[in-house]
Amino acid sequence: MIPDPDRVAQVIREIAARELVPKFITLTADEIGEKTPGDFVTAVDLAMEAALAKALVQLLPGSLVVGEEAVHDDRGLLAVLEGDEPVWVIDPLDGTGNFAQGLPIVAVIVALVIKGETVAGWIYDPLSDRMAMATHGAGAYLGDRRLKVARPAEDRSLNGSIYGRFVRQSEPYRRIWGQGRGRLGNVFNARCVGQEYLARLKGRMHFGVYTRLNPWDHAAGVLMHQEAGGVARMGDGSPYRPAERGHVCLLTPDEDLWQTMQQELILPALAEEARRTQK
Template identity: 40%
Template sequence: MTGIDIDTLANLLREAARAEILPRFRRLGEGDIRAKTEATDLVTEADEAAERMIRDEVARIAPDSLFVGEESVAADPALLERLAGTQKAVIVDPVDGTYNFASGIGAFGVMAAVVDKGETVAGIIYDPLGDDWLIAEKGSGAFLKRPDGSSVRLAVADPVPLADMVGMASTGFLPKEKKPGILANLAKVRYASSYRCAAVEYRAFVGGFAHYLMYNKLMPWDHLPGTLIAAEAGAYVARLDGSAYLPSHTDGGLLVTPDCESWEALRREVFTL
């Protein structure tokens, strides 16, 4: 379906992590970490080196695909605009959770998605420290796969009442006027946390350890892989206005839950924008 061998792409993420990311973990030198848009928006030598390696190999295995990497877009913002009109694209986040990585915290990942005719058709989240992948192709289910070839089919948690829900909410990019109310509303659920890393949060969700994920800022490299994996694991995924989340969307918020009823309850009682 993807036109790109998903296992080849998955192994490429692993190779980039082993060559460029893990050797730099907790070993970044002076000048290896820089701020981009603000003090908490960081880029490291690992991000840039890993993306270069992945980009060059994608150009070899999928020369007809647009490559959209987080650091490539930072250098050329117009690249993001091309995603909406392209036939086929590979979207990559070389180090998701850069703030954690730069801080020496082991909560980061490498992510990729394949978009075909405006639709996400494959998603991969690789965990460099655990050395395994979350992988989904549209219509084929979602799986945890290991280098030895073993795999486990993923499934989201069973729905629970609002007061028992455990999940992750990224509140840093909420509208200033709405943020106090939503933070207060989060008292209605059992737990609300944030790992500052979508790769880790989607893993918890599709493993059945969370009942919701909420994000307000939508960059394709952060959410295209995870939303497809979540949907293939049985999740209900929609923007906060109820519309479908598409690769071209960068705003409108996102809410991921085990079913539609949980989505409706959270949208009504907690995430009232």
């Protein structure tokens, strides 16, 4: 039921080469808009999503599509993620704000979900022509190279991303930072989660804490992280699912670090947030 992953990758490349790459640094003002304040959408997002949706359904007749821009207009589309039909989940241009400003920190993200589980994923950097892909049980690859998440040496700092104001403003986070952060190194937000997943796969980043769990942002990346040997679960320890709308997802290179971050940061921050919202 899963189309040839290389064929899917080729389709993504061809469409990006036609619809996205020529528009980098050449977008006009009338091609850039906002869905909500600060949430950009461009003509490229719309053209990419339409072209990808058409081509991917042709590769897998009977499949459905959940695209970021379509869901903005109809959030009811998310219900198909738990249905029986195969579903393509598409982020046509991750990092739209970066793209609109001429910053080359973008990605195209595609996942295939069957019966609520991600079975394949692709993350493509169209400006450097780098394609990462994974299928369930068969590993994650960047080109022909099999990927393995990095486990940093004991004397090296841990770099990663932490999203969610309730985490960054929590007492546990402030305490870790105030104590010299321990092994916590650079914490940053690339405004493009696809590039952050690629950075973890290449060993440039080690962990991720995400609180806005849109499936087009995370379904492909979580699968790749797991297929590359990493640990990715919800903050309470439950499995991640593409339809998940829970509070936080934590990704680390190994189980020991996952348990440490859950106990020292995630669970205390969640408890603090619960107390605050109950007041």
